[in-house]
Amino acid sequence: MVDSRGDSHAGPGGPPGPDALLPGLGQEQLGSLDKIGRAWGQVSAPPEVWRDALPVDPNLGTFPPPTEIRAARAGRVLPIPPLGGSPGERLDVAEPPQGRAGRARVWARRAALGEALRSSALVTERMRKLTALPVLSADALSSVAYGPEAMVAVLVLAGSAGLAYTFPVGGAILFLMLAVGLSYRQTIRAYPHGGGSYIVASDNLGQVPGLLAAAGLMTDYVLTVAVSIASGVAAITSALPSLAPDTVLIGVGVIVVLLVGNLRGIRQAGALFAAPTYAFIAAMLLLIAFGLADAAGRGFEPRPASPSSATESLGLLLIMRAFSSGATAMTGIEAISNAVPAFRPVEWRNARTTLTWMVGLLMAMFAGIILLIHLTGVVPNAHETVLSQLAHLTFGSGWLYVFIQAASAGVLLLAANTAYNDFPRVLSLLARDAYAPRIFMRLGDRLAYSNGILLLSLAATLVFVAFGGQTAALIPLYAVGVFLAFTLSQSGMVVHWWRLRDRHWRKSLVFNAAGALLSAVVFITAGVSKFFSGAWVAIIAVGLFLLITLRIRRHYETASSALHLRPHTADLPTHTAEEASLAQQRRILAGGNRRTVAVGGETEELPQEINLLSVVAVATLDLASMRALAYAASSLQPVLAVHISVTEEEARRFRGYWTRWGDHLPLEIVVSPYRATVVPLVHYVEALHRQHPELTLTVILPEVVTRHRRHQFLHSRTAARLRRALRPLPKVVVTTVPFHL
Missing domain, CATH: 3.40.50.620 (HUPs)
Known part of the structure; x- marks a missing residue:
């Protein structure tokens, strides 16, 4: 707390930073x-x-500074003593419930969300690389469970002639992974304090490109929840076919669980995040190793694919559709560049190393699954995922098969949860910049961005139900938002290096230019080739987002102009x-x-x-x-x-x-x-x-x-x-x- 008398000679200080809530005065x-x-x-x-x-004495003490707050062993949320009170004192100033219905609502709220944290703080924990890898890479690595399948599902439409392009299309996607991964290494170097697509595009390209990047991110996060849960439920129903009719109900139930868990503000420890991701990595490497060993026993002779009649002619448009579908395996690749401050020192160096590990694992698993699909002749079908078919062929129905399916479902559901961390954060940045309602900047009872979490859950539920919880139906929507954000972020980095021109700027510019070009190719391909398959939904969503955010900004600018200080319009006593x-x-x-003390409470009459x-x-x-x-x-x-x-x-x-x-x-x-x-x-x-x-x-x-x-x-x-x-x-x-x- 600052003393009420203050320093009579204090000045306004420097201009406000980008995270300031107090607007500056010109x-x-x-x-x-x-x-x-x-x-x-x-x-x-x-x-x-x-x-x-x-x-009264207005100086009533201070809240502890963040540097003195220590997390409890079981979590990262710690109560802070109230001003002017003892450390053990609890203040309950919530509105008392009225009637039986009101008490029931309060009981249900507390049972679901826990007691409101009256005064508390989130303690940011720095992560070492082995912890950061599973925490920040779950979204990207889990996409191996549906990316290769989405690519082959398009190629198989042209029959055996289409499947012959599995390697060339997969190779192009692997090159794209490498190029974008290298370009995000340059982003980490340029933005050592974290630079998501919205920040990078806004800083270097301007207002509208920044909003378009944000629109792509928001669409991506909504579809991350929908696609990840759809894929996770598909992994469950592949192992337990009797649950297939309840796909939508199971998926909505998972979204509700994620909603309640995130509204509670529970931040899992790194070990809890790490377990499903490392289990999935182990399961994929195990599947690839045993599958290749089995193929080696027969001289790597490919098995014939299941007979299928071509329903579409093989052409450039179909190949481009397969390329854009398979490129969804890259979703979440920018997460590490957003979270550079979460690493232990030296932050940017550890972040770049972790990004390299992630891209290497992603490329290895993607290439391995593509190779197994080619060697086994497995093709997608409506009743069982490709991963489940590969696991069945390699391990039968034993415990290793169950392990692979459980690991796949676990990491996919975890990947859905990562969107609950990023979507509300981007929405709060938009609210900070007056492009979204300011209620999205507000922390809830459990110190989470509750309004953003509710909006994400509602949007993901609507998308999931509208498309019947089917991964194949959701994939066409996915690539548009993801690669729009990639394209604008990498284009912003090209402008950044061109303006800065520091050491090695030409090399960095080339990497980011390559990433921007390839991302733009995927974005245009997905928008054109999959327009009538569902991409139009994502394109319209981006357009509506841009329109709404600009209108909100216009209103806030009008209000700010009306509230500006003017000498002859200010009220005086x-x-x-x-x-x-x-x-x-x-x-x-x-x-x-x-000092007159009333007797018996509020008894003043005069x-x-x-x-x-x-x-x-x-x-x-x-x-x-x-x-x-x-x-x-x-x-x-x-x-x-x-x-x-x-x-x-x-x-x-x-x-x-x-x-x-x-x-x-x-x-x-x-x-x-x-x-x-x-x-x-x-x-x-x-x-x-x-x-x-x-x-x-x-x-x-x-x-x-x-x-x-x-x-x-x-x-x-x-x-x-x-x-x-x-x-x-x-x-x-x-x-x-x-x-x-």
Whole structure:
């Protein structure tokens, strides 16, 4: 917490960083802030009068900094003691349930999600390479379970003539894996703090390409859940054919389990992530080794493929479709470049090494499965996956077959869960940049991006049910979003190296240019060849995403313009200097220092028996906040402004803005170590209430009211949440001061 008096000479500091929640004020607004501050000085009592009138000590302690937070042995979530309370004290400020139905809802919520974490922090654990490999590679490596099958499923449409192209098409995909893997090594070098497709494309190509990359990523994550679960369920039904009629029901059940688990905010330990992935790697290498040994016994003579009549003619379009289908084995290859800060030092070097391992394993397993398909003559069918057929031919129906199917199902379901980490994160970045509703920046009860998790689950369920949980039907949708993001990310890296021109920039540019070109080929191929097979759904989804995000950004820009500080439109307190002498003001304001304790709770019956303190929550200095401050100051009762900062740097910056305004009212800044704002504000009000229970606290909130109801959900619902949270406390009133756009 920053002292309420602060440094009177503090300045606004440098410009805000890309992760800042507090918007910066330009020179024009700073000039307006100076003029508004001078106007306040003409009509308001001096700052020292307001500070002397405070009936409380506003400095109530601090939250522990993140560096002092240690995770419990069983997890990475740790409760933090509330402000002004003992470490073992628990604060329950949730809205009490009303009636039997309300109590049932609360019980069901707590049973599913656990107790709400009132004040807690996520401790980031650094990963070593052997842990990072399974954690970050599950999505990419698991695609071996459906990528080769998707490629062969297209080629078999042309009969034996089409299957003859298995090796050439598979070789082209292997080359693409190598090229894209090398290009992402350059991305890690250029963005050692993590650079996903959205960030890279936005930084180097501009607004629309960045949004298109984000659209591709979001589509990719939704389809990752749908395709991974469809493939995992297919692995189960291949081993247990009696469950095949319940494919959709089983898949939806898995999505519900993933939804509840992620809403609980449970972060599995690295060993739990590692087990299914390493089991799958072992299963694939075992299958390939035994399959090749069996083929060696017969001189590597290929078995004839199951007889099938050609339903399509062999041509360039069919080969391109097979290439784009098989290229879905590359999904998730960018995950390591996104998570560079999660590695142990030296972070970028360890990330590049892990990426190399992942690409090497992916290429080896993909090539091995393609070779086995060719040697065994296995072709896809609707009743059993290719992996299941290969395992049956190699191991029969024994325990090794069960192991391979279980490992495949396990890693595919784990791959679906990785989307639950990335989708809400990208959505929160979009919300930070005003391209998505700000509710997606908010952490839920269990410190997870609950709104993003719910949206992902809903979208994945709709896609999964609409396509009957069939992997073959979902694959055509997949390549479009994946390779759109790849293309824009690698194109952004080409621009990055061209601008930077540091050491080895030409080599890096060539790698990224090759990755961009090949990704663009796959993207165009998938869009054209599979348009009527389902790719049109992904293309329309990308277009709608772009339209919606740009309209949201336009609304936020309009709102920001309306809220910008302008000297002649800012509200001022009533002209207290004309209504009473300075001595009278001192007496009125000092009246807040009375210490009268009510007997028996809320028993005040006369106006003079009520001691008021107005607490104004100020997120940023704009016209809405100025109106709320003027409203509070006009009451001639003690006023305390409270600001929640997510970093020390933002706290210093806000203190600089406040000082430049004139420091007319007492200010207390609470630094929240886990990027939450509402819960720390609730704790602060509670701590003030415990310090002086005889006070009536009026929490004053500025509230933006939109002209159209459809725009209201784009703005904060802080007032309603605070009202519910503070309702159990006596003598606490929540007042909103509307600002109409």
